[in-house]
Amino acid sequence: MTVVPSTAATTPVAAPVKRRRLRFVANPKATIGLAVLGFFALLAIIGPWIVPYDPSERGNDLLHGPSGEHWFGTTHLGQDIFSQVVVGTRSVMVVGFIAGVVATILSILVGVTSGYLAGAGSELLSALSNVFLVLPALPLMIIITSTLPETSTLTIALVIGLTSWAWGARVLRAQTLSLRGRDYIEAARATGEKTWRIILFEIMPNLTAVIASGFVGTVIFAVTLEITLAFIGVGAGGDWNWGTVLYWAQSQQALAQGAWWWFVPAGLAIALLGTALSLVNFGIDEFVSPRLRGGGKTNVKTADGRTVRMRVGFTPVLGNSNGREGS
Amino acid sequence: MTTSTAPSASGTTDVVLEADGLTKHFPVRKRGRELLSRKVRAVRAVEDVTLRLHRGRVTALVGESGSGKSTVARLLAQLYPQTGGTIKLHGEAVSDAASGKRFRAYSKRVQMIFQDPFASLNPVHTVRYHLTRALKIHGNAGKSATEQEAALTHLLTRVQLTPPERYIDKFPHELSGGQRQRVAIARALGADPEVLLADEPVSMLDVSIRLGVLNLLKDLKERLHLAILYITHDIASARYFADETYVMYAGRVVEGGESEAVTQRPAHPYTQLLIESAPDPDRPAAQEKDGGTGEPPSLINPPEGCRFNPRCPYAMKVCAEKVPPRFAIPADSGDGDSTAHFAACWLYGDGLSEADKAKLREPEEAL
């Protein structure tokens, strides 16, 4: 036998464990999503100040295509579509955000309570959320919004929020049910914690990721719904949003007139915002369930230069040289 | 007659917590045809359990998986309401402690350590949070921030998590299993309890870490004179750490006594099987006896009489008819101070005449 001096005499000190938050931001999907989202949020805030025109103001160029003067072209009244899309961002973001907040709060109230407390009340709450889940959302929303006399952006947001909490509540309830049985909850009880403290400080923090992903999901849903409602003409009247732009485009038969610029920017903005939100959602999902993490390299180079894919069931072999010849 | 095995209240060993005829049934949902009948279905998880915890002593509870050990602990911690029987703390019956204030007062004196150190700490809170809460709830945090800091340091030192600063702001996932287990213990100690109910505190741990935790418990018992209930299915560790040991089978206590006596001279056929089955490197493989066959009984429809009778090699007719009471097992050596050794098995029934006994034992001899 040969005594071979160790090759790995010293190993670098391990990098400090990254805190969870950082890990979330480190997720490339989440980062891209957040960046796009931030861009839209910025537009929502400063949009009305930076736009070149008042979105409702009529101009002399009727139905002109994109030009240096009107980046996204003009409407049949000579309104600047770029300004409409930019100004419309605020309403979209506000609805998404408020509806998201309202639905999230409701889903937490209903979901966590019905999950933590046992008994008839809990069953009732769960039945209620199941009912809301099964009722088709858009038809319900159409009926409700056309019921309301005044549909401002805010009411739309509230209505969406009030009707779309059920999904979140269900997920939270399931999570809470599983948390309720966890030892650390029982342990907190055995330590003598009060019920409200248990719900608030022991259960809720563990649901953060689920709540966050539910929030993002609701925002996506609310944004799409608002735009859809505006598009079919039952949404908020006064405020500009991307749906209103599309509504006008549709009612003026923009596509038939060849005015593609009237349709395309708002549609792409929706898809972009939706994608950004989805990416954030994936980020959260992956953050919650590490198994979904797609990040990291999945293709590896073997010693002889081939590239193989890491996959379940067939671990790649990088090299076959048994480093210690002669033993 | 049956000997009720009230432990001799000698010297330092006053009874702190005692359970008499403790019973717990978990109702189960009916299904199918049962919906029509009026019969109540229940998991009879704990049936008529009597045990005492003494100041400054460790009492072990062993038995197979699902025999109701954890349920006993949770009953003693008043996390479940009991179906029947009484629990007395210092001779005073505790009842209905489920209600807020009374429960907190009780939990100050009786604390529980949960089975799984990986599950019993909330992953989102730091060690500091866990311990501060325990101190605060029971008013042990002191008045000022410095007092509280001192109390925390003291707690961590007590469970040998030193230096305390290194651990105090860590999250559970940053700790090893043994360290977590110690935090759990520290949390229980934060309430400054008299009784510690430790539910399999080491089952999830590595052999080397396991030993550390057990030594810690032993140390606590000796220094703080705690009454400790130590639940495990590792009988060897019960032998080493517990002063006395109770054996449970299918919801009932079948044997109890000084640990050394129970582990070295098991009386009940189930205890014998258990000890037989425990891995033991000192035993040559050939010496093995053919013992364990059959599955543990259903707790919904437990066997009549002694619950072990379907699997028992010595089963007699009476075993399937009447629940055996506790019979005293005479000690080999006249150790007066020890807790009396008993077994709930008809084989040791002295109410029967010698002739009857002989008759009853016949099947055993036939084997």
Place this chain on the structure above:
Amino acid sequence: MTDAVLEIRGLNVDYGLGDEAVHAVRDVDLTLHRGEVLGLAGESGSGKSTLAYGLTRLLPPPGVIASGEVLYHPDGGDPVDVLRMTLPELRRFRWAETAIVFQGAMNSLNPVHRISSQLTDVIKAHDPRSTPASRLARARELLRLVGISADRLDSYPHQLSGGMRQRVMIGMALALEPKVVIMDEPTTALDVVVQRQILRQLVELRERLGFSVVFITHDLSLLVEFSDRIAIMYGGRIVEEAASADLYRDPLHPYSHGLLNSFPALRGPKRELTGIPGSPPDLRAMPSGCAFHPRCPHAMERCGVEVPVLGTPGDVHPGHDAGENAPADRTVACWLHPVHDDGL
């Protein structure tokens, strides 16, 4: 060694790539002989499971095998390197030659398929010409073999108790009469009574069918009782390997020593339990030299610098039972017992 079935040479397994890689198994050499039970023990996280999965290439991403070879010696054939097999070859090799019983039986069985179909599909995959009836008959036979009545064939996994599921997995492992069965902590979830029942069955079957077993657990007392030879792992390396009786009586490595002094014995006089001070190493920041040296009561200066090589101890350590009983296949990696350097 002619009677080897499986030879592991210089196996290195990493989790992750490049700088982030965690070296979970390092330079492992291990030989499994025909018909023996080889126990693998060590602390949690010492790389036991990684080794077992690595040699069958079942590690999930990001696990990669950095280097090494795993030679399988078929009956009367030339040895083949498992790590060089193509996927179809690997598929044919698996289960037919090497079967694995995984840690959690509940999770090893597909919850949505009946026991019967899970038993038969492995036969079908390796012997496509078999008839359904013959496969079913074989499945029935396998269940009987592990002591489960054949009417359980139509059950779903959730309808069986933990012990029964574990037995089904053992039965399944034997379906193709493999030469090697790897068992990763097959009984930790079970209580001692059931555990014993299962192990007894396994030992019986091994005697009848003549396969070799790699048995992973950290319950040393169990290992000592059931295996022929034991390898102890620490920090991704094998630190000691010996016949089980030898190891129990006379552990050479301080870590083995510590392990044996950590578990209480049920019988005999109460021993002094010392345990092992300190905590297991962080794989990302391994101590230099011998990974155990920070915890070792006998650590010397050299221990912190050089990694000890696994080999037959050259010195006959005084105070240990040496003599003719110190067998040739006993190896240790510790500077207290430097390798017998006959080659130099």
Place this chain on the structure above:
Amino acid sequence: MSYLLKRIAFYLFTAWAAVTINFLIPRAIPGDPVQALITRSRGQMTSEAVQSLYVLFGLDKDASLVEQYFSYLGQLFRGDLGLSFTHFPTPVSEVLGDGLPWTLGLVGITTVLGFLIGTALGTGIGWKRGSWADALIPVTTFVSSIPYFWLGLIAIALLTGPDSFFPASGAYDNGLVPNPDPQFIGSVLRHGILPAFTILISSMAGWILSMRNMMVTVASEDYVTVAHAKGLSDRRVMLGYAARNALLPNVSGFALSLGFIVGGTLLVEIVFSYPGLGLQLFQAVGAKDYPLMQGVFLIITLSVLLANFLADVAYLALDPRTRREG
């Protein structure tokens, strides 16, 4: 209570809740169908018509809410959904009868198809994680974020036209009479392609993503590793072990998301002028045609419930753990 009994109780409760909501909502709506009719006509109908319409629609009578509720329930049990206002005096059931087949045919089939194809693709992509298939994920995400109607509009703009094979609207060529003859069927298929394609594209994307994620999750379950260890073929492991289990959450997700899908496809009907329930609902809302609104909503809800029930049954068949013996 067995799983199924519990589910049935849930269905009954939901059906009741839907019926009640159905009853309440129109009654909370300000404005009335007569005004709506007049308003919509924008001067094409004289204001004298108002009185005749009130009489016609029977809106000149009063009844307490409770009375109305019970008579409404009673009517429902008799299968009587009342008379539509917009198509007065056609019974709502008849109006629904006209729309339902188209919705079922288009939305029903494509939704199921979207689910199946999406799940199949998701299975593949999830299984081949790390390969080129992953490149599809961003595309799918983007596609799934596009609103249904926009996709439809773009499709109409780009693909239809006077000389195009694809018609821009309707369910079949004008002038054809629904009849099972080849000409009609061909026409129906031709009209169905674009809307179906739109629904497929956008609904599929969601299923691809969720199935892919489930596959990734399930692929690291022990039983999948065991299946590999058993040396089963890749196909067998993917389908019999991974996909079979990954499917379970997707199936219940499918059931639950039906409500959303029905809502979404309503837009496709609007955009493609497809004479289904969605279009009817949309028009009923505009016309304050409560009976029709109620009817459509009820039909949608009940069919979502039914689909949920079927999905439950499917789940029951797929997951033995929910099946309890006894």
Place this chain on the structure above:
Amino acid sequence: TNPGANSDTGGVLNVGMPNGPQTENNNPFLNTSAASSLGYRRLLFEPLAMVNETKPAEKPKPWLATEWEWADNFHKLSLTIRDGATWSDGKPLTAEDVAFTFELLQKNPGLNVDSVPYETISASGNKVDVGFPRSQFVNQKKILEQLIVPKHIWSTIANPSTDTIKTPVGSGPYTLKSFTSQTVTLAVRDSYWQELPKVKEVRYTSYSDNNAQTTALATGASEWSFVFIPNYEAVYTSKDPEHYKLYFPPVLGIHGLWFNTKVAPWDNAALRRAVNMVINRDDIFMQGEAGYFYPKVDNITGIPTPAGDSYIAPEFKSKIVTVDVEAAKKELTAAGFTFEGDKLKDPSGKPVTLKMTVPSGWSDYVTNLEIIKDNVSKIGIEATVDLPNADAWSKALDTGDFEAALHWTNNGPTPYDIYENIMNGALFKPIGEGGINGNYGRYENAEATTLLNEYANAADDAARTAAMHKLQQIFVKDMPVAITSAANAGGQYSTKNWVGWPDESNQYAPLQPTLENALDVVLHLKPAA
């Protein structure tokens, strides 16, 4: 092959309407039926006389009635029914049928859409005599336009207001051939009391919305329709300029900005007049109404021309309103308004604002208001456009909860209907009280009410003319509504396959496929050469 398919397109006229899927309902009395909404009831059933709304002063064309006589200051009507007309089931059409139809309306108020008060009805020979409790001068057209149904069928119908008349039997030249929710097909009869039409088959297709309908027109799938097409040149006529045409003649009904005359400062007539002076009707017509849809009304009396030419008082004949900001400002300062910078202050010193409401989805109306908003800013009024939903909007108008709104009036054979709708004190209800159908602006003027009554009940034409002229003076002075556009009776048509449509040069009928004259139009059509 499919019975509805017709490979030979010769002889087929394709009519389209953007009304969504239909359900089979051929009841000619109900506005809700498919027959009404698509207009095919006009080809199945026939009126007593054909009234040309675009030429209201012209005498109606005799149809099923060959002659009619009003007596007793329009309290009595005596009709002579045509001989030779038959129902499509072969039975002859008689005076009995006409009398029965009137009785049907009398007995079923739900069917009596125009609320004509029938009193006595009698038939003898080919004569029908009808008596009314009031003068029916303003209702003449409604009575003569009444579609007549066969007694032998309708007397067996239990409840005519809830019957969907699956097999309609009428006296028109067509019968129902097939019905689907998309397309209704009519086929020409074998015999008819006039010359049989050249159009052998008429297909009414219901497109689900304006877009679909426009596309159908552009591709030629629809040859006749009535739909709002924005930028019609680009989207429609340019596709085949030779054949694709539209004709939108005005009729006597209007659209305009109604002021709530009970809300300060809009109770001030000078302010209303000033606004009327600055509204740019050309922009409204060109941008809001796409240059054709609702024809521009610029006579100061608000009476659409040329349809209403003969009714306009001589002093207003040439009074055309054009945008005149200076005049408006003068008018305002004269009335005590002041300008502070370019902000207008009312006499009490408060800034003048204008909140205009319109249903959120009504794109042309919204556009019009955007234009008006822009216009009034020229005289220092800050206007806003409020967009509630259609129901809230109707309710706001009904209860007077608005400042200004774009709305329409009824239309009729004389401008009476316009003024009656705007100024009738009998319709007045205070703000907050609903249930009115007209006078949404809460206009109160006893003199106007009297004049309206006078006009409706006057014994001779001179008295009527005098009342009409006085009404115009009141309107011009008080300007309760700033009238912008006329109601239309137009449509789009294609001369590719059929010629003979009414147009500017041949205004024999309005061109809406759902109006009574549709039958007249179809009878005029001839195959294109």
